[in-house]
Amino acid sequence: MILEVLSAGLVISACLAIFLDEAVYSVAALSGTFIFTSLLYALSDALFVAVFQFAVGVGTLAVLFLSGEMLSEKPAKKISRKILLLVIVGGALLSLPAIFLSVSGPNSVVSGISFGDALWNLRAVDVVLQGLVIMTIALGIAIVLYEKRNGGK
Amino acid sequence: MMDYVILSLIMLAIGIYGLLTKRHLLKVFVSVELIATAATLNFVMLASSLSKGVGEAFLILAFSTDTAVSAVILALLVIVHKKYGVNDIGELVKMEQGKETREVDA
Numbered sequence: 001m002i003l004e005v006l007s008a009g010l011v012i013s014a015c016l017a018i019f020l021d022e023a024v025y026s027v028a029a030l031s032g033t034f035i036f037t038s039l040l041y042a043l044s045d046a047l048f049v050a051v052f053q054f055a056v057g058v059g060t061l062a063v064l065f066l067s068g069e070m071l072s073e074k075p076a077k078k079i080s081r082k083i084l085l086l087v088i089v090g091g092a093l094l095s096l097p098a099i100f101l102s103v104s105g106p107n108s109v110v111s112g113i114s115f116g117d118a119l120w121n122l123r124a125v126d127v128v129l130q131g132l133v134i135m136t137i138a139l140g141i142a143i144v145l146y147e148k149r150n151g152g153k
Numbered sequence: 154m155m156d157y158v159i160l161s162l163i164m165l166a167i168g169i170y171g172l173l174t175k176r177h178l179l180k181v182f183v184s185v186e187l188i189a190t191a192a193t194l195n196f197v198m199l200a201s202s203l204s205k206g207v208g209e210a211f212l213i214l215a216f217s218t219d220t221a222v223s224a225v226i227l228a229l230l231v232i233v234h235k236k237y238g239v240n241d242i243g244e245l246v247k248m249e250q251g252k253e254t255r256e257v258d259a
Contacts, residue, residue, distance in 0.1 A: 007160050014164055014187050018171035023179040030183050037190055044201045049209050052216050053193070060186070060223055064179070067227060071179050071240045094167070098160035123210045130217050 003043060004099045010036040011098070012091030019087045023068040025079060031061050157198035164191035178230045178240045185226060189219045 013032030020026045034057030042050035120127075164187060171184030193215060200208015230240075239245055 007157075010160070011163055011167070014167045014190075017183050017187065018167055018175065018180070023177060026180060026183055030186060033187065033190060037194060040194070041197055041201075044198060046197050046201045046209055049197050049212055052213060056216055056220055060220070063227060064182075067231060068179055071230065071234055094163055095160070098156055098163055101156060101159055123214070126214050130214070133217075 003040065006036050006040050006043070007098050008092055008095040010040065011095035012088055015087050015091035015094065016084075019083070020079065022079075023072045024065065027061065027064045027068045030064070031057070034058075034061065158195060161191045161195035161198070164188075164194065176242045178233065178242065181242065182223075182226050182230060186223065189222070193219070 010033060013029050013036060016029035017026050017033060020029060034053065038050045038053040038057065041047075041053055168184045168187035168191060171180060171187065175181060175184065193212065196208065196212060196215065200212065233245065234240055237245060237248060239248070
């Protein structure tokens with residue numbers, strides 16, 4: 001039951017993120033989408049992915065709130081209750097097919113490789129390269145900031 | 154009974170709808186985020202039902218790519234806003250067309 005509620009919440013928050021007029025409210029609704037997604041992952045035994053999704057979501061939202069404030073010119077309008085209710089009901093109706101319909105697929109391709117094995121035996125090159133890229137970006141930002149600081153003096 | 158394939162299809166449809174109809178730059182970005190979330194959701198749920206570890210390991214790469222794409226889009230939005238002072242795609246297209254017309258007239 002909780003998975004159904006979470007998926008309905010996911011669709012409703014996605015609808016709110018698209019249909020709300022103000023950019024800041026839209027970003028707030030998107031935060032709901034990220035939270036519901038990571039809860040769905042956690043309840044489906046994908047804990048690592050849930051933690052990753054949560055961390056990435058929080059970072060994205062922090063930047064989005066700041067740029068939302070910067071990009072919206074007018075002061076935030078009050079949301080019309082009628083439209084809000086309409087979007088919520090629409091989202092709930094949209095989530096019904098996901099709850100009641102099903103698509104059958106093959107269930108025989110189950111492999112018992114654990115996350116750690118897969119990460120280090122199959123994707124080791126990717127992981128090392130990603131770490132390298134992140135370190136390079138961090139170093140680049142540090143150099144740019146340092147040059148800017150020295151240039152400003 | 155839940156089906157995550159249908160759930161991710163619904164999310165994808167909402168994202169594409171937003172991408173096609175909304176004119177605000179930040180809304181376009183939110184739509185792209187929703188499309189990325191739909192793809193990730195489909196991937197994770199299939200991975201957790203079939204082969205758990207491999208799917209999750211692949212997904213870390215997908216998350217990095219998604220974050221990089223978000224950063225690039227956001228940087229473009231900020232540049233466009235600073236350069237043209239607008240946050241509506243329609244206005245931006247009109248400005249560009251006006252600029253081209255002036256160049257042709259000159």
